[in-house]
Amino acid sequence: MEPEILLKVEGLTRHFGGLAAVSDLNFEVRRGEILGLIGPNGAGKSTTFNVISGFHKPTAGKVYFAGEDITGRNPARISRKGLVRTFQHGSLLREMTVYDNMLVATISLMRTRPERDRRVRETAEMLHLSDQLHELAGNLPHGLQRMVSIAIAFARRSRLLCLDEPLTGLNQIEVASALAIFRRIRDELGSTILLVEHNMKAVMEICDRIVVLDHGVFLAQGKPIEISQNEAVISAYLGKRK
Amino acid sequence: MAKLPQALLAAAGVGAVIGSFFSGSDFVSSLIIWVAINVLMTASFRFVLLIGELNFAMAGFVGIGAYAAGIATTLYDLPLALSLLAGAAAAGLISLVVGFVTLRAKGAYFLLISFAFTEVLRLIYSKVDAIGGNSGMVGIFPPAYLARFYPTIVVLVVLFFLFILYRLERSDFGKILVAIRNNDDLVQTVGIDVHLTKVWCLGIASFVTGICGALLAHANNVISPGDFSFLLAVYTLAYLKVGGESHILGAVLGAIVLTLLAQYALGFGAYEHIFYGAAIVIGVLLLPQGLFGLVQRMLPGRRRPEGSGS
Numbered sequence: 001m002e003p004e005i006l007l008k009v010e011g012l013t014r015h016f017g018g019l020a021a022v023s024d025l026n027f028e029v030r031r032g033e034i035l036g037l038i039g040p041n042g043a044g045k046s047t048t049f050n051v052i053s054g055f056h057k058p059t060a061g062k063v064y065f066a067g068e069d070i071t072g073r074n075p076a077r078i079s080r081k082g083l084v085r086t087f088q089h090g091s092l093l094r095e096m097t098v099y100d101n102m103l104v105a106t107i108s109l110m111r112t113r114p115e116r117d118r119r120v121r122e123t124a125e126m127l128h129l130s131d132q133l134h135e136l137a138g139n140l141p142h143g144l145q146r147m148v149s150i151a152i153a154f155a156r157r158s159r160l161l162c163l164d165e166p167l168t169g170l171n172q173i174e175v176a177s178a179l180a181i182f183r184r185i186r187d188e189l190g191s192t193i194l195l196v197e198h199n200m201k202a203v204m205e206i207c208d209r210i211v212v213l214d215h216g217v218f219l220a221q222g223k224p225i226e227i228s229q230n231e232a233v234i235s236a237y238l239g240k241r242k
Numbered sequence: 243m244a245k246l247p248q249a250l251l252a253a254a255g256v257g258a259v260i261g262s263f264f265s266g267s268d269f270v271s272s273l274i275i276w277v278a279i280n281v282l283m284t285a286s287f288r289f290v291l292l293i294g295e296l297n298f299a300m301a302g303f304v305g306i307g308a309y310a311a312g313i314a315t316t317l318y319d320l321p322l323a324l325s326l327l328a329g330a331a332a333a334g335l336i337s338l339v340v341g342f343v344t345l346r347a348k349g350a351y352f353l354l355i356s357f358a359f360t361e362v363l364r365l366i367y368s369k370v371d372a373i374g375g376n377s378g379m380v381g382i383f384p385p386a387y388l389a390r391f392y393p394t395i396v397v398l399v400v401l402f403f404l405f406i407l408y409r410l411e412r413s414d415f416g417k418i419l420v421a422i423r424n425n426d427d428l429v430q431t432v433g434i435d436v437h438l439t440k441v442w443c444l445g446i447a448s449f450v451t452g453i454c455g456a457l458l459a460h461a462n463n464v465i466s467p468g469d470f471s472f473l474l475a476v477y478t479l480a481y482l483k484v485g486g487e488s489h490i491l492g493a494v495l496g497a498i499v500l501t502l503l504a505q506y507a508l509g510f511g512a513y514e515h516i517f518y519g520a521a522i523v524i525g526v527l528l529l530p531q532g533l534f535g536l537v538q539r540m541l542p543g544r545r546r547p548e549g550s551g552s
Contacts, residue, residue, distance in 0.1 A: 053431065055427070055430075074430070074435075075427075075430040075431055076430045076431075076433050076434055076435045076436070077433075079430070079431050079432060079433040080433040084431055084432070085431050086431075087427065087428065087431075091425075091428055092425070092428070093420075093421050093424040093425055093428065094424055094425075095420065095423075095424050096417070096420060096421060096424060100417055100420075100421075103414065103417060104414075104417055104418060104421045104429065104432060104434075105432040106432075107414050107417075107418060107432070107434065108432060108433035108434050109433065113414070116414070152428070152432065153431070156432060156433070
């Protein structure tokens, strides 16, 4: 039986020189939920992602994944445990085909080419990329490039998907289709999603719970409706009422 | 899809084998050997470029291969095959250690480290009297009964390793290498240890480079520290830039064409190096995809190969 708490962040602190990008952050991601991590620019969302996924070592604090301490492990090992992340900018292999982008993602997971091939084709099917398999990823329009980024992460069928601003630059139709895909990934395959995103409408629509950061500090957490009415959150985004 | 390059390579190979076997003149035999060795050096240099690194340590590893094979042949009287293997193994193993320490650096930093490595090795050779010091090692001959066939042996060995490098590049391992050049952070997030993969890449390339050194030592019979300066890597870079780096055949083409043209440049005496400098400049400015790109454009109806160029 999987633990109910999939990811637990405890007292997470990360300094860059004298600047505290994240201080004493605590939150948890429950299995099967879509958790939004939001905050104004510079709130420490990306730093939090980098520490969770092993790209930065925390100054203090712990990260537990499925009950296991993964603090400070290297990114490849964390990925093999079943936690995969995307990057805000350019999370794809531009000079390679869409097919190879996904293929590379499956290599550390499966031994044989036929297994990898089947997984790539299933993933392409689900993310509507089957017609672009042999295009170079860098030549695709922006919306499809975003989909390839998600496809790379999703091809691993990881237990936890950490998506860093996956909707940036997408039009309304593309956002709707991406959200539908996130739901399918969660509902049909039981993945858990941790989402950093600036598109508030989308976040409010898809997330089960939301955690808000501001200037590296935990500000609030709760259901979307609670967050949208939270005074502290509103003033962090819009500035304090005079 | 990939049949044409393979067919071209096979045809060139058969031609070289036949040519090397029937060539009566010593000059033509030597030329075939130089061309073949340069082809393989360029291909191994390009193999490290798959991860996006310019590996100037290649010249150093040619030297390690040459000296190890020279020692194996002259001091221990090992058979030719074992000498070649000794050169390859020495270069390969040392490169694994060197790569593990240095491949955390990327781009200009790795280039500088690999350059320094080559030059330090050259100084070491010239200071160690046991391997001939400044004047080098002499008397590295293939066994007498094989001397007649040596050009053919070189061509066959070169073709074999070209084929291995080509297969590796087309394999899923090769795709990881190109993926690392594209976006190494992303490759980490899909569970692949980027650092170790880079170390293996350098190890494989250097094993092949070591073979080149061993073949070269037995072809020239004499090796000296000056043969393995960073200039060797600069020449290789010129071959690759002129030939085109998007495909292994670019390395082959560039090395063949420039090695042959350089026979004229020898007449320039001290200005010989200008030839290579000019070749790089002309190659980069006029032929961004190299000779291979030119050939490809002249063949109608063929798409650009997947995952090419950097």
